[in-house]
Amino acid sequence: MAAPIAVAIDAPDIETAARWASAVAPHVSTLKVGLELYLRYGPEVIATMRGASRVSLFLDLKLHDIPATVAGAARAVARLKPGILTVHAAGGTDMIRAAVEAAPDTRIAAVTVLTSLDEQALEAVGMRGPASDAARRLAALSVAAGARALVCSPHEVASLRAEVGPDITMITPGVRPAGSAKGDQARVATPEEALAAGADLLVIGRPITGAADPGAAAASIAAALRRAEATTA
Ligand SMILES: O=c1ccn([C@@H]2O[C@H](COP(=O)(O)O)[C@@H](O)[C@H]2O)c(=O)[nH]1
DSSP: OOEEEEEEOOOSSHHHHHHHHHHHGGGEEEEEEOHHHHHHHTHHHHHHHHHHOSSEEEEEEEEOSOHHHHHHHHHHHHTTOOSEEEEEGGGOHHHHHHHHHHOTTSEEEEEOSOTTOOHHHHHHTTOOSOHHHHHHHHHHHHHHTTOOEEEOOGGGHHHHHHHHOTTSEEEEOOBOOTTOOOTTOOSOBOHHHHHHHTOSEEEEOHHHHTSSSHHHHHHHHHHHHHHHHHHHO
8 A cells, every 4th residue: 555645746847747756656645736836837737747646636735815715726726636735724714614615525734834934933923832832723723614634743743633533634744754854844753753643644755856766765765654554553
C-alpha cells in the first residue's frame, strides 16, 4: 500500500513537475499542487499530474477571502475534482462553510497555523500564546463550519485530534527526515514522529524533490514509515 505521504510538487515548470510526479507516484498516496504551479498553468497541471499516476490530487490553494469570493473560487476548481482543497481557517466560519458548500465532492482542509511561523512570528501578527492554542481554536471553528480535514504542524496533531475526534483527516506539513534542512519551516518533526502523533497524511516537499533521486527519497521515507508502523502494531 502507498505510504500516507503527499509530495509537495512545488516545481518551477510543468516538465519538472511531471518528472517528479512520475518518480514519486509509485511510493506515495498523494500529489500536492500548490500556488506556484497552479497560478502558472491552471487546470493543465492537474491533467499532467493525473497523467503521471493514479494517486490522489491535493490542491493546496489556501483560499482566504470573503465568503462569496471563496465560494466562486472553490466552485471553479471543484470541476477539476481534487480530493482535497485547502482554505485558511482564519477566513472564519462563513468563509469555510462557503467553500464546503461550493465543493461538495471535495474534502475541504482548513489550514490552522502555518508551519513556517514560530512563536515570535505569531506574536508579530497579533496571535499571543502558544501556536497550539491558536491551532486548537481554529480547528474547532473549522470543523464546526464543515471542514473534514485540518492542516497543522506535527506538534499540534495530538491535541487537535482530541479536540475534533477521529473522523477528521489530520494533514501535517513541516515534516523533516532526520538530518534534512528545515529551510523556512519552523514547527517541524520527523515522518515517524508525525505518524506517531496521529497524522493521517504527511506533506513532504523539498526533502524529496530536492534529492538527487526523488523516487528513491520517497521510497526510503515510505519504507521508514512502514517500519515505524510495524513496530507500533
Ligand atoms: O502550514 C503549512 C501549510 C502548507 N504548507 C505547504 O506544504 C509544503 C511543504 O513543503 P516542504 O518543502 O516540505 O517544506 C509546501 O508546499 C507548503 O506550501 C506548509 O509548508 N505549511
